[in-house]
Amino acid sequence: MAYLWEMSHPRLQASLRVLERFIPAECVDRRGKMAGAERRALSYLTAGLCAAAIACNTSPPPPPMPQAVATLAAQYDAPTATLDPATARTIFEQTAPLRPALGSFTGLTFLRETLEDATAVEFDHMDIANDVQGSIEAHTACPGWENDPTPDDATAGSIDVTMGVENSKVQRAFAGHATECRFLAGPQGGSSNVQATMTLEVDLGSDLGFGDPAPPILIRASNATIAVNDMSVDLLEQGLSFRLNTDGSVSTLIDPTTFGFGTAGTVLLTARTDGSWALRVRDGQWVCSEGSQPCVFGPA
Amino acid sequence: MRVRAGVVLAGVLLLVTSSAHADQVPGQERIDFTAYTLRRNEFAIGVGSAAFGVLDQVTIGTYVLPWFAFPLLKAPIATGYLKVRDWFSGPVAISLRGSFAYLDATNLSSKIWEDADTRAGLFVIPVELSGSWRISRVVSQSLQLSWVHAYVNGDMPPKNRNVDIGLGGASTATTGSLSAMTEFRVSRVVALSLRGTLMLGMSDIVVRADFERRDTRVNANLGAEPNYPRVVGNIIPGVAFSWSHVNLHFGVGFGSNWLPIVGVPTRQVTVVPDADFYFRF
Numbered sequence: 346m347a348y349l350w351e352m353s354h355p356r357l358q359a360s361l362r363v364l365e366r367f368i369p370a371e372c373v374d375r376r377g378k379m380a381g382a383e384r385r386a387l388s389y390l391t392a393g394l395c396a397a398a399i400a401c402n403t404s405p406p407p408p409p410m411p412q413a414v415a416t417l418a419a420q421y422d423a424p425t426a427t428l429d430p431a432t433a434r435t436i437f438e439q440t441a442p443l444r445p446a447l448g449s450f451t452g453l454t455f456l457r458e459t460l461e462d463a464t465a466v467e468f469d470h471m472d473i474a475n476d477v478q479g480s481i482e483a484h485t486a487c488p489g490w491e492n493d494p495t496p497d498d499a500t501a502g503s504i505d506v507t508m509g510v511e512n513s514k515v516q517r518a519f520a521g522h523a524t525e526c527r528f529l530a531g532p533q534g535g536s537s538n539v540q541a542t543m544t545l546e547v548d549l550g551s552d553l554g555f556g557d558p559a560p561p562i563l564i565r566a567s568n569a570t571i572a573v574n575d576m577s578v579d580l581l582e583q584g585l586s587f588r589l590n591t592d593g594s595v596s597t598l599i600d601p602t603t604f605g606f607g608t609a610g611t612v613l614l615t616a617r618t619d620g621s622w623a624l625r626v627r628d629g630q631w632v633c634s635e636g637s638q639p640c641v642f643g644p645a
Numbered sequence: 646m647r648v649r650a651g652v653v654l655a656g657v658l659l660l661v662t663s664s665a666h667a668d669q670v671p672g673q674e675r676i677d678f679t680a681y682t683l684r685r686n687e688f689a690i691g692v693g694s695a696a697f698g699v700l701d702q703v704t705i706g707t708y709v710l711p712w713f714a715f716p717l718l719k720a721p722i723a724t725g726y727l728k729v730r731d732w733f734s735g736p737v738a739i740s741l742r743g744s745f746a747y748l749d750a751t752n753l754s755s756k757i758w759e760d761a762d763t764r765a766g767l768f769v770i771p772v773e774l775s776g777s778w779r780i781s782r783v784v785s786q787s788l789q790l791s792w793v794h795a796y797v798n799g800d801m802p803p804k805n806r807n808v809d810i811g812l813g814g815a816s817t818a819t820t821g822s823l824s825a826m827t828e829f830r831v832s833r834v835v836a837l838s839l840r841g842t843l844m845l846g847m848s849d850i851v852v853r854a855d856f857e858r859r860d861t862r863v864n865a866n867l868g869a870e871p872n873y874p875r876v877v878g879n880i881i882p883g884v885a886f887s888w889s890h891v892n893l894h895f896g897v898g899f900g901s902n903w904l905p906i907v908g909v910p911t912r913q914v915t916v917v918p919d920a921d922f923y924f925r926f
Contacts, residue, residue, distance in 0.1 A: 403848070403849050403851075403868065404849040404851065404867070404868025404869060404870070405851070405866050405867070405868055458859070458861075459861050462858040462859055462861040462863070463858075463861055463863045465858055474849075474850050474869035474870060474871050474872050475869060475870055475872045476869055476870045477867055477868070477869040478867065478868060478869070479865065479866045479867035479868050480865075480866050480867075481863060481864070481865045481866075481867070482863065482864040482865075482866075483861055483862070483863050483864075484861070484862045484863075485860055485861040485862070486860050495860065496860065510867055513869070
């Protein structure tokens with residue numbers, strides 16, 4: 346009972362709070378499963394001993410991995426619709442309002458460099474350790490609207506991501522946030538000024554080794570506010586997703602039924618670097634371009 | 646011919662008796678890998694360490710060679726230890742030794758990075774709990790439990806003119822090991838020894854690093870399991886000669902080499918040499 350009183354004593358509690366600042370996080374995380382003051386007393390005792398012994402050398406756990414975006418990635422990899430030439434052309438025309446938005450995300454291809462920079466440093470080139478795990482937090486300034494080679498995140502905004510590391514690889518899915526991130530978008534590096542604030546969930550398709558080139562990056566954005574030139578759109582509850590491909594193209598998954606088509610399945614709409622568009626379907630892809638020419642079917 | 650000379654020499658050494666300063670006499674035992682301490686006002690100085698008996702139960706000392714690491718590491722490794730033994734004289738002794746070793750590796754890292762403005766340091770804290778039992782006039786047995794915590798930190802500023810990656814951070818690892826040493830006193834001068842060390846465990850290696858590459862700032866908080874075989878240890882048979890002031894230990898064993906002071910074993914299983922030479926007065 347005496348220590349229960351002590352634990353509730355304000356001065357002691359304040360001291361413990363000060364102590365807590367000097368205790369490594371992983372020590373405090375080791376709190377027992379007992380309840381109430383007993384748990385608290387045991388926690389601080391354990392943490393104190395832990396800190397005193399400087400022995401809390403356990404690998405930090407990776408952050409929780411977002412699951413929804415990994416499920417979405419499987420849908421991106423395998424669109425399910427089959428289209429005839431007329432339906433392909435019609436669907437392409439129906440996506441006209443969507444295409445500028447998708448094109449604007451070509452300006453986010455700098456994220457591929459960011460990912461490669463964040464995972465470039467090899468943890469153990471001497472092979473003295475294995476099963477690396479933990480977390481990597483990366484912060485990068487967005488390119489801005491001025492094509493400044495050294496952009497300032499105070500004016501150009503920034504992107505922060507926290508990647509998990511497990512089994513010596515970067516986990517395929519992780520979360521992040523874009524804060525008033527400014528970039529240029531449009532054909533050939535673009536003439537549109539885009540600013541985006543959004544919560545990000547990212548999927549790489551598979552776990553990534555340190556130093557490996559960035560694979561296609563699937564981004565699921567939510568709570569997004571996106572402004573293109575003077576037009577601003579709030580997508581507070583709605584999510585949107587797009588994939589930054591290795592060749593610089595950008596794709597998004599669409600459901601033709603949302604455009605009033607009875608076609609079942611999903612189609613992957615891709616803004617290609619040559620200015621053309623592709624509708625990837627289950628058995629191949631339709632390549633379409635602005636104008637009235639019919640879409641051309643070919644292998645994916 | 647050489648063998649015969651060796652046998653003769655060994656015979657002479659076995660027959661030699663010496664003064665009461667010899668290690669093999671109760672109260673004059675070797676202090677490494679045992680729980681024993683120097684006597685009050687006694688000095689021991691040699692290639693391995695220098696020590697002074699503040700009291701019969703308290704010895705302070707330092708490891709000698711690391712101080713002369715300057716040409717190699719561009720800085721000395723400062724070391725020191727305090728060993729405290731129980732106050733009860735008897736066949737059983739227990740002691741605790743706390744040590745430290747610090748290397749300011751800034752000059753070394755600057756040299757490695759071609760005069761870049763860098764900072765680096767290594768701090769090692771070994772703690773040893775030892776117990777020794779003089780079972781008979783001839784045989785002694787010692788056990789030593791060692792705990793070594795190593796901390797490395799350093800940084801290089803971003804946009805360094807020699808490296809395009811700014812890097813800073815710290816790494817820690819903790820090792821625990823158990824040593825056992827059996828001594829057979831053949832004469833007052835000569836003792837045979839058999840020493841073995843077994844790594845009980847090694848913590849994960851934890852690294853906290855901040856670095857910047859191009860315009861991406863990265864904070865990594867990572868840990869990893871050390872890449873060691875299931876069993877890490879060594880066994881070293883040796884011989885110790887102790888005259889009135891001069892002491893010589895040497896042995897050759899097999900297994901992993903424990904890095905001196907740092908207390909981390911090597912992964913390679915190989916020949917393990919062991920030698921020490923010191924004066925005691």
